[in-house]
Amino acid sequence: MQAQIQALLAAQGGAGGTATGSNTGSHMEVAKPAIFNGEAGKVGSFITACRLFVRMKMRGNTVEEQVQWVLSYVQGESADIWKENMMEELELGEVEYENMEELLTNIKKEFGGGEEESIKAAELRKMEQGGRTMEEFIQEFKRAARGSGYEGRPLVEEFKNEGIRRKLMEAENPLLSIEQWYKRATALDKNWRESRREEERFRKKEVGEGQKQERQSLP
Numbered sequence: 001m002q003a004q005i006q007a008l009l010a011a012q013g014g015a016g017g018t019a020t021g022s023n024t025g026s027h028m029e030v031a032k033p034a035i036f037n038g039e040a041g042k043v044g045s046f047i048t049a050c051r052l053f054v055r056m057k058m059r060g061n062t063v064e065e066q067v068q069w070v071l072s073y074v075q076g077e078s079a080d081i082w083k084e085n086m087m088e089e090l091e092l093g094e095v096e097y098e099n100m101e102e103l104l105t106n107i108k109k110e111f112g113g114g115e116e117e118s119i120k121a122a123e124l125r126k127m128e129q130g131g132r133t134m135e136e137f138i139q140e141f142k143r144a145a146r147g148s149g150y151e152g153r154p155l156v157e158e159f160k161n162e163g164i165r166r167k168l169m170e171a172e173n174p175l176l177s178i179e180q181w182y183k184r185a186t187a188l189d190k191n192w193r194e195s196r197r198e199e200e201r202f203r204k205k206e207v208g209e210g211q212k213q214e215r216q217s218l219p
Contacts, residue, residue: 030056036111038079041119043112044146046073047104054100066100074107082110120148124158134189138182156181 033049036042050070058066067090074083089095097103124144129137141159145151150158155178175181 028056033073035073035075036079036107037076038074038082038111039077040112043108044120047108050104051101063097063099067097067103070100070103070107079111120144120146121150124148124150127158133193134186138186152178159185 030053031049032053033046034042036046050073054061054066054069058069061069071083071086086095124141127137127141127144132140145155145158156175159178159181175184
């Protein structure tokens with residue numbers, strides 16, 4: 001099994017980096033997943049990266065090859081013991097996957113569970129926009145929301161913050177869904193930033209005119 005994994009890695013260009021070849025004929029570069037060491041907070045991103053790569057680059061591979069490829073990126077700390085047990089069970093025929101998604105589900109169950117949900121929920125609760133645009137903040141918020149257990153009204157409540165809450169709550173039409181909050185918050189943020197740019201241009205113009213008048217008034 002280990003020899004098969006090494007051969008598959010060699011065919012795919014090794015661990016890490018991006019892939020430039022594909023047995024499906026696509027020449028698109030697709031980032032490979034980072035090595036996963038069993039850390040609960042990283043299981044979601046690992047699964048997403050594996051799923052994307054396999055769909056883009058390994059559709060023509062067998063399920064066994066896809067499973068071996070995913071396992072090759074599970075390394076270090078507590079993940080090593082789990083992988084050794086998994087490989088032994090596969091070799092003995094005690095475990096058999098009909099598709100790669102079954103393996104990814106198993107990985108999420110083994111390393112994610114309630115701990116991942118708690119981590120995501122905590123991250124969601126402390127998120128602030130800071131100096132980012134609303135579009136950037138929303139993308140980060142969506143990432144944290146996935147797997148956090150928050151949805152519907154509780155998710156809307158977490159999205160609210162002091163910078164936008166009052167303006168949105170005073171809106172003529174009440175906002176109900178999180179998508180409505182995203183859309184309205186983005187529009188307000190764009191308007192506010194454009195207003196700031198206009199003020200800055202006007203200020204610079206006033207300063208320039210003042211300096212010009214001062215030079216003209218000099219003897």
